[in-house]
Amino acid sequence: MSDYLWDKTGGPDEDAKRLEELLGNLAYQPRPLELPEPLPRHARMSHLLTWTRVGAIAAALLLMLLAGAALMSMRRQAVTPEQQATQQPSPQLQTETPPRYIAEASQEDDDVAIQPSNDSPEIKQPRNGSRSTVRQVALSRQRRQPSKRRVNEKPASVNQEIALNGVSSQGGELTDEERQAKDQLMLALRFASANLRYVQEQVREVGMTGKPR
Amino acid sequence: MYEVEVTGDLLRIVSSNGGGQTAPAPSASAVDSVEARLVEAVRRDGDREAFGQLYNAYARMVHGILLARVPYAEVDDLVQDVFLHAFKKLGALRDPAAFGPWLAMITRNRAMDFHRRTRDTMELTDTFAAAARMTPQAEANEVLALIRELPETYREPLILRFVEGMTGPEIAERTGLAPASVRVNIHRGMKLLRERITQSGAAKERKR
Numbered sequence: 001m002s003d004y005l006w007d008k009t010g011g012p013d014e015d016a017k018r019l020e021e022l023l024g025n026l027a028y029q030p031r032p033l034e035l036p037e038p039l040p041r042h043a044r045m046s047h048l049l050t051w052t053r054v055g056a057i058a059a060a061l062l063l064m065l066l067a068g069a070a071l072m073s074m075r076r077q078a079v080t081p082e083q084q085a086t087q088q089p090s091p092q093l094q095t096e097t098p099p100r101y102i103a104e105a106s107q108e109d110d111d112v113a114i115q116p117s118n119d120s121p122e123i124k125q126p127r128n129g130s131r132s133t134v135r136q137v138a139l140s141r142q143r144r145q146p147s148k149r150r151v152n153e154k155p156a157s158v159n160q161e162i163a164l165n166g167v168s169s170q171g172g173e174l175t176d177e178e179r180q181a182k183d184q185l186m187l188a189l190r191f192a193s194a195n196l197r198y199v200q201e202q203v204r205e206v207g208m209t210g211k212p213r
Numbered sequence: 214m215y216e217v218e219v220t221g222d223l224l225r226i227v228s229s230n231g232g233g234q235t236a237p238a239p240s241a242s243a244v245d246s247v248e249a250r251l252v253e254a255v256r257r258d259g260d261r262e263a264f265g266q267l268y269n270a271y272a273r274m275v276h277g278i279l280l281a282r283v284p285y286a287e288v289d290d291l292v293q294d295v296f297l298h299a300f301k302k303l304g305a306l307r308d309p310a311a312f313g314p315w316l317a318m319i320t321r322n323r324a325m326d327f328h329r330r331t332r333d334t335m336e337l338t339d340t341f342a343a344a345a346r347m348t349p350q351a352e353a354n355e356v357l358a359l360i361r362e363l364p365e366t367y368r369e370p371l372i373l374r375f376v377e378g379m380t381g382p383e384i385a386e387r388t389g390l391a392p393a394s395v396r397v398n399i400h401r402g403m404k405l406l407r408e409r410i411t412q413s414g415a416a417k418e419r420k421r
């Protein structure tokens with residue numbers, strides 16, 4: 001086999017030569033390349049501005065989500081023990097109060113026995129029929145009812161306070177965990193604010209000079 | 214400084230390949246380094262002149278690869294499309310020295326894309342017939358049609374060899390194919406083409 005077919009050296013291959021001449025008419029005819037004009041400067045800048053804005057919005061949204069999540073977790077930590085206390089208040093509150101007036105009554109008259117119960121404490125008639133003792137018990141009941149109401153009112157107001165301020169019910173004092181969460185939240189918000197300010201400055205700078213700092 | 218050097222090298226490369234004459238081709242490594250520098254210049258500075266030099270050096274290859282796959286009348290526009298696409302996507306090329314094989318791949322994909330888009334609107338045979346009517350030499354078109362009927366492996370090297378006037382080593386170097394494969398494909402393709410031409414001539418004789 002002739003080398004002419006491979007690298008055009010050696011004796012010419014007749015068929016190859018004829019094909020070259022015949023097909024050479026279809027060869028590439030040089031033609032100038034038509035490349036598009038480069039984008040004008042302001043168009044390129046508008047691309048940059050668009051992407052900067054999109055980035056700034058995405059960063060702000062992300063930080064807001066993080067802050068929201070941190071706030072939610074902090075609230076949940078603060079509310080849960082109180083909710084538990086308000087949802088199951090009766091046994092503890094009502095078992096604590098009766099012994100006080102039972103004790104008072106027993107000081108007046110050992111024969112009076114009051115059964116503490118949720119709605120209607122049963123009053124047994126004294127064996128010796130002492131009226132004063134019965135009156136004492138009734139008075140003490142009257143005293144007890146408002147106090148019971150007061151006790152029940154307190155958690156509701158605390159709940160309100162928690163809902164409004166997101167702080168602990170324990171005298172407005174924050175626990176260590178709450179304080180830590182609050183600090184983290186404040187830090188995240190400060191960071192988000194600084195980031196947004198920086199992006200805003202960059203965008204303004206690019207808009208004015210056409211060149212980021 | 215290097216631009217002058219690059220331009221000089223490339224002009225020598227282009228002039229040595231341009232006429233399809235027997236001038237010795239530069240070594241593959243020299244071409245690679247020149248191409249790599251040109252590609253870098255285009256990527257770094259958007260150097261349009263450097264890309265123009267790459268275009269001059271590779272237009273024949275792109276033309277030949279397209280001619281093996283699409284109608285003659287469409288080839289010139291597609292060559293422009295391929296280089297335009299390459300110019301836009303040059304940043305995606307990892308190895309600047311592999312510009313040739315990368316461009317060849319883009320060209321083949323563009324040809325496939327052309328057929329995908331035109332399949333619904335026109336028949337392939339009609340397209341080739343129309344192309345044949347448009348070109349001046351009917352005989353050349355007949356032979357081109359015969360080459361296109363050959364297996365795909367042989368089409369590309371035969372067209373680059375006979376239509377574009379490239380040598381075997383040059384085809385291998387530009388397309389990134391192994392020289393041994395190109396050599397085998399040229400010889401086997403030539404053998405098949407001879408058979409087809411003979412058959413075709415005999416068929417014409419019978420018609421007369």
